[in-house]
Amino acid sequence: MRRDDRDDPFDDLFREIERMMNEMMGDDFDMRVERGENGGGQTGFGTETHVDIHEADDVVRVIADLPGVEKADIDLKCDGETLTISAASDHREYDERVRLPAQVDEHSATATYNNGVLEVTFDKSEDSADIDVQ
Template sequence: MARRRNPFDIFSDFEEMFEEMLREFEKMGPGEHISGPFFYGFSINQRPGEEPEIREFGNIRPERGRIEIGERKPLVDVFDTDKTVQIVAEMPGIEKEDVELNVEGRELEIKASRGDRKYHEFVELPADVDIDTARASYKNGVLDITLNKVEKNKGRKRINVE
């Protein structure tokens, strides 16, 4: 008998993913094990009048019917203001020298590695940004990136034809 899904239960998908992870762990043989720490989490953000945004983080990801363990996805928040885009990423256990940031178009790539801690994430930027004005700092496990938006043409201007 199929379970009837409650449309107001936003956690049902996560329950299914968690059950799949447990099934994968049960399939492991006696000599098999997973080395290193592993974790999985999600954050839920909802702006007024919009659907909830659910984002995953951690180093365990359900992928096509199996569990993939790899680089950690940091917990990332993106703040879109009038003049800037601010990205805040939680990446404990590394140093600022370990962080590599790359921007191409409207995509920011965050990479960091120190010992067994490896972070990697692509962040979609909500606006075009001026990469020459980018600023980033890392303190107490928190990466803070600020990018100025590229100003769009304002008003109307007559163009003379020569």
Template sequence: MDLKSLIPFAVGAGSDRDPFALMRREMERMFEDWGRGVTVASGFLSPKVDVSETEAGLEIHAELPGLEPKDIDLELDGDVLTLKAETGSVREEKDEKRKYHLVERSKGTYLRRFQLPFAADEAGITASFDKGVLTVKVPRAQPAERPSRKISISGS
């Protein structure tokens, strides 16, 4: 028996006209899109970030959609900047005519830690949140000024 005769529309597998191949590609694209932007590591959500180092210091942009500034914690401990945020949502639907009730809940914790490549000016760190994007600016600490000192040289 020729198996090609069982394929719809008599086209080869993987062809652009093969409905099963098209469905598989569409499902793969859907799962890629679903996971884009957030990865899960050790039980925590890891948001997408852009980190750039400038002459002034470090600039971090983190995508935190659906959150409010009150949900976000930033902490500097030594040379490690920690970003932590709690997310949670509830969607509820009811239809008394059809007798169904649906509640969908999701909850998670975003967590990212950044090792600073320089000493930071702790008092100068700023953070702003606009349209789901957190922007953190970490300026470099100014090196401590040490006065110069004349050193005497002893000789024989």
């Protein structure tokens, strides 16, 4: 006998949770997940890896779980707005693009990797310079 999803008593609950998550994460959240951005897709971090972003007055910290990855196999790149984390283990390849909550000085980055946890810290960039109109 085939299960009919329309008879699922939790269907309305799951739809409401999905609606609230989309509202909280922004309307384009489903599209970002489908493209593999910020924790989605078949490769990359997906559901097995957790990425946290913490913003303070003068720094931005990104913490990512990379289970089974050797430090030498981690490649980090930043353009001041997006951090790209690429890593490989014997079983998986990770590729994550994390949009940072503020403009950062990519040259100030420091990174540590300990027991499968990557932590990258950036100084925030100074505000844009004022331009006098003459």
